[in-house]
């Protein structure tokens with residue numbers, strides 16, 4: 529079975545993807561500097577998958593450190609790389625743009641250079657639905673306009689453009705640009721999940737922390753959008769479905785397609801109020817909220833056209849909104865303080 533190098537393997541999406549890879553029988557090497565994660569996540573993944581030290585090798589390092597990356601490539605000779613490592617907080621990217629361009633753009637360049645030297649030419653890249661220009665006709669298919677509205681989004685868009693040029697110049701490379709919509713939920717075990725540092729930026733971890741009593745109430749950013757109940761609409765995707773999308777993309781690269789972009793989303797939109805109400809009903813908890821001003825930069829509506837992923841990858845989401853809110857809560861209540869619980 530193929531050996532897969534997973535950068536950012538201890539993170540939220542990386543840990544769920546490693547679990548799916550191990551369950552499918554792949555050998556995995558995780559490479560992470562733990563700047564936004566805990567090595568404990570990988571310990572738990574190992575236990576959940578009943579994996580031995582051979583199946584999951586854990587390496588610590590920074591993707592900006594080319595010498596360390598080279599060492600890992602020489603030691604393990606992975607056949608394919610799934611590249612999650614990066615910084616992802618939109619607000620922080622506005623304050624610290626250089627950090628975002630350094631880690632997300634320069635980090636990916638360094639990774640590609642090291643892969644090239646090692647003769648490893650298959651790459652699955654974590655892009656984002658944030659690369660689509662806001663306020664266009666829904667659903668968003670892969671050829672819709674791209675335009676970034678903040679440095680985080682710009683860093684993802686720059687990497688997409690760079691990889692497009694790189695793939696043209698190097699036809700032996702196979703690259704999947706995976707544009708995630710809104711990942712939520714946790715493994716059904718409740719043993720791994722999203723563990724944000726400080727105040728959560730995203731809706732679902734915020735709701736979970738209100739429900740568990742760590743935060744007083746949710747602020748809903750605007751109820752005057754042109755949507756059925758006035759609150760923002762997004763395409764939420766269960767992180768375990770998202771993880772499976774990476775396995776499907778990796779297998780697709782074996783057909784040597786060159787570079788392709790894929791949406792990983794469900795194709796359905798849900799409003800903020802719908803998420804809050806479903807969370808309360810399914811989990812039998814209360815989530816107090818207040819309506820506040822719109823958050824600058826937020827689009828009213830965003831959801832995917834998932835047709836290309838279905839046709840070429842044979843992948844579609846399986847989990848429902850009920851699964852998403854149940855599993856988010858299951859993780860939160862078992863681990864009220866995340867991995868330090």
Ligand code: NAD
Pocket residue numbers: 535536537538539540541542559560561562563564565566589590591592611612613614615616631635654655656657708709710711
């Ligand atoms: P995360 O922060 O949980 O995981 C990222 C991992 O990368 C962390 O474990 C972190 O320690 C590691 N990392 C960061 N910089 C590093 C460096 N220089 N060297 C080595 N490791 C480093 O985030 P996530 O939610 O799992 O996201 C994974 C990827 O998916 C990111 O690239 C993110 O931009 C992208 N993405 C996330 C979302 C989302 O909403 N979660 C949506 C779209 C795209």
Ligand code: WQD
Pocket residue numbers: 616618655656657658709710711729730731732734746747748749750759760761762800823826
């Ligand atoms: C969802 C909805 C908010 C928090 C972000 C990034 C995007 C991608 C996914 C990485 C919106 C509303 C939220 C809160 C609220 N990440 N909301 N109160 O903004 O769609 O996407 O995460 O690539 O790049 O921008 O996700 O979870 O922040 O917001 O009312 O406290 O919830 O207005 O309608 P978003 P989100």
